[in-house]
Amino acid sequence: MEGDDIIEVQDLKHMFDGFAAVRGISFTVKRGEIFSFLGPNGAGKSTTINILTTLLPLQKGAVRVAGYDVAREPGRVRESIGIVFQDDVLDRDLTVWETMEFHGRLYSIPRDERRRRIDDLLRVVELGPKRDERTKNLSGGMKRRLQIARGLMTRPEVLFLDEPTQGLDPQTRMRMWEYIRQVNEAGTTIFLTTHYMEEADMLSDRISIIDHGRIIVSGTPEELKNALGEDVVYLETEDNRRARKSLGGIGEIRSVTESPRGLSVTISADGSHCLPRIVDAVRGAGIGISSVNLKKPTMDDVFVHYTGRELRDTGA
Amino acid sequence: MAWEFLTVYWREMIRFVRFRTQLFASLLQPALWMAFFGVAMSSNLDRFASAIPAPAGVFSVDYLTFMAAGVIAMTTLFTSLFGGISLLFDKNWGLMREMLASPMPRTHIMLGVSLSGMTKSFVQVAIIMALGLLMGVRFFPGFSAARIALSILGIFAFVGVFSLGFLLFSSTISMRLESPEGLQGVITLLTLPLFFVSNALYPIQAFPPILQVLSIYNPLTHLVSGVRYFAIGSDFFAVGARYTSTTVDVLVSFAYLVVFASVMYFLARRTFQRAVVT
Numbered sequence: 001m002e003g004d005d006i007i008e009v010q011d012l013k014h015m016f017d018g019f020a021a022v023r024g025i026s027f028t029v030k031r032g033e034i035f036s037f038l039g040p041n042g043a044g045k046s047t048t049i050n051i052l053t054t055l056l057p058l059q060k061g062a063v064r065v066a067g068y069d070v071a072r073e074p075g076r077v078r079e080s081i082g083i084v085f086q087d088d089v090l091d092r093d094l095t096v097w098e099t100m101e102f103h104g105r106l107y108s109i110p111r112d113e114r115r116r117r118i119d120d121l122l123r124v125v126e127l128g129p130k131r132d133e134r135t136k137n138l139s140g141g142m143k144r145r146l147q148i149a150r151g152l153m154t155r156p157e158v159l160f161l162d163e164p165t166q167g168l169d170p171q172t173r174m175r176m177w178e179y180i181r182q183v184n185e186a187g188t189t190i191f192l193t194t195h196y197m198e199e200a201d202m203l204s205d206r207i208s209i210i211d212h213g214r215i216i217v218s219g220t221p222e223e224l225k226n227a228l229g230e231d232v233v234y235l236e237t238e239d240n241r242r243a244r245k246s247l248g249g250i251g252e253i254r255s256v257t258e259s260p261r262g263l264s265v266t267i268s269a270d271g272s273h274c275l276p277r278i279v280d281a282v283r284g285a286g287i288g289i290s291s292v293n294l295k296k297p298t299m300d301d302v303f304v305h306y307t308g309r310e311l312r313d314t315g316a
Numbered sequence: 317m318a319w320e321f322l323t324v325y326w327r328e329m330i331r332f333v334r335f336r337t338q339l340f341a342s343l344l345q346p347a348l349w350m351a352f353f354g355v356a357m358s359s360n361l362d363r364f365a366s367a368i369p370a371p372a373g374v375f376s377v378d379y380l381t382f383m384a385a386g387v388i389a390m391t392t393l394f395t396s397l398f399g400g401i402s403l404l405f406d407k408n409w410g411l412m413r414e415m416l417a418s419p420m421p422r423t424h425i426m427l428g429v430s431l432s433g434m435t436k437s438f439v440q441v442a443i444i445m446a447l448g449l450l451m452g453v454r455f456f457p458g459f460s461a462a463r464i465a466l467s468i469l470g471i472f473a474f475v476g477v478f479s480l481g482f483l484l485f486s487s488t489i490s491m492r493l494e495s496p497e498g499l500q501g502v503i504t505l506l507t508l509p510l511f512f513v514s515n516a517l518y519p520i521q522a523f524p525p526i527l528q529v530l531s532i533y534n535p536l537t538h539l540v541s542g543v544r545y546f547a548i549g550s551d552f553f554a555v556g557a558r559y560t561s562t563t564v565d566v567l568v569s570f571a572y573l574v575v576f577a578s579v580m581y582f583l584a585r586r587t588f589q590r591a592v593v594t
């Protein structure tokens with residue numbers, strides 16, 4: 001029974017003085033994937049991470065991380081994980097290097113190995129020139145990068161990233177995504193929380209949308225978006241009226257509307273599979289096509305669809 | 317044996333030397349006590365005390381020397397009671413999560429912090445002794461070099477155990493409180509009675525009986541007795557009273573401090589194992 005699930009959560013509940021922050025969630029994360037919790041402020045993302053990383057006691061439910069029960073073997077869980085916290089938690093008066101050294105020593109990484117990893121990681125996150133700078137003098141992006149480097153230092157099996165790119169400029173965010181992907185490709189499973197749609201969309205193998213302490217829907221980004229069944233193909237042709245007639249034989253087409261310059265074709269299935277047949281049909285009727293555009297639903301659309309409201313993307 | 321507490325110790329010591337004001341304040345404070353309080357009080361008390369002559373054959377000690385042991389004890393008490401405050405900051409600023417989520421046993425957090433607090437007390441005590449000797453404190457009167465070395469070891473042993481006890485106590489309080497002001501309040505509440513119901517500045521013999529009994533249970537009294545035994549001797553006369561102590565008395569005082577520190581260790585350990593910090 002080779003278990004491929006590195007995180008198993010069953011019916012997890014958590015109360016804070018009578019307030020239910022997590023209301024019975026179940027999910028699994030497969031070894032080697034990037035898994036995201038997407039949800040607005042106060043959804044219960046950090047609370048879940050705190051339980052999975054043994055910082056909060058398990059109240060109700062069953063949680064296994066890296067094969068160990070968080071309630072029964074918290075020590076083993078701690079040895080297997082790394083965490084990058086949501087807020088900047090760096091000792092302001094330690095230098096960049098000391099911050100890393102302290103962390104490595106907490107995990108008893110032997111001296112030579114530790115020093116080597118520090119050098120490597122500081123190079124990866126481009127903080128080499130800052131190694132003797134106190135952390136209070138780093139920019140926001142540098143602080144996040146240092147914390148990610150710190151989280152990676154112990155080569156954890158699972159790395160928890162709580163809103164890793166919150167408050168970063170778009171360029172730094174893209175760079176961060178690259179690091180995260182590199183780390184993942186090197187074999188680390190990643191559990192990440194975010195309230196940025198594109199982040200969940202770009203990075204994750206699978207996403208769970210969480211709101212008010214409940215998982216509303218889970219799936220790959222594609223599945224979630226396709227489940228809306230609302231892909232739209234926009235065509236500009238030589239003769240829109242004739243082109244419209246030529247599409248009659250394609251069953252997945254739900255509706256076609258003519259706009260002044262082109263056609264909007266709404267498709268009930270995955271649009272990317274339908275698109276070649278649409279193009280073939282129009283061309284087959286001898287009509288030239290000047291432009292084709294496939295618009296898939298965004299994660300925003302997905303969120304609105306499942307929760308009935310906009311994601312409160314306050315960036316707080 | 318796991319040595320991770322040395323990591324916490326290392327970080328605490330970096331902080332200690334890096335926060336310049338904290339460093340200088342902690343070095344200056346005992347020096348000021350010696351300089352002002354010591355000199356002022358001793359010129360007064362020596363005048364009164366001279367009215368009661370020492371019994372024939374008993375070694376007589378001036379007030380400055382008598383009080384120096386009290387200043388050692390008091391400085392150690394203050395520093396140790398404040399020692400846990402770095403845990404409070406760690407907790408409030410979220411830094412403690414890094415340690416709590418790591419595989420390091422939780423007891424090592426308090427051990428590292430306590431050992432660093434003990435080191436700070438050692439540095440302070442060394443300064444008080446050096447400065448005191450310059451100011452005319454007559455510690456180690458007529459002792460041989462070997463006995464002086466032994467006495468210094470004895471003093472540090474007493475200071476070490478005493479400070480560990482109060483550092484662990486301070487750690488426990490810090491883990492249970494929300495704010496530095498709270499800790500400040502507890503410290504203020506504790507230091508006055510601990511300090512005045514002890515033999516640090518004046519002889520217990522003149523206390524009302526109830527206070528005498530209380531002072532026997534005060535760890536500070538045992539620290540001061542130990543320091544005086546090693547620094548001055550087992551039989552001397554000061555501030556109008558004769559002090560004699562046997563080796564057994566000193567061992568009992570030391571044992572009392574060890575028990576005190578052990579109790580504090582178990583309290584702190586319980587607190588740390590149950591601590592939830594997010």
Ligand SMILES: Nc1ncnc2c1ncn2[C@@H]1O[C@H](COP(=O)(O)OP(=O)(O)OP(=O)(O)O)[C@@H](O)[C@H]1O
Binds near residue numbers: 021594
């Ligand atoms: N220690 C606590 N005591 C009481 N309530 C808490 C505590 N921690 C969190 N909560 C509440 O639990 C709910 C979930 O909080 P959580 O921090 O898990 O949200 P989140 O999804 O991480 O949000 P964000 O995107 O803002 O970080 C919130 O309503 C919050 O107020």
Ligand SMILES: [Mg+2]
Binds near residue numbers: 045086
């Ligand atoms: Mg959060």
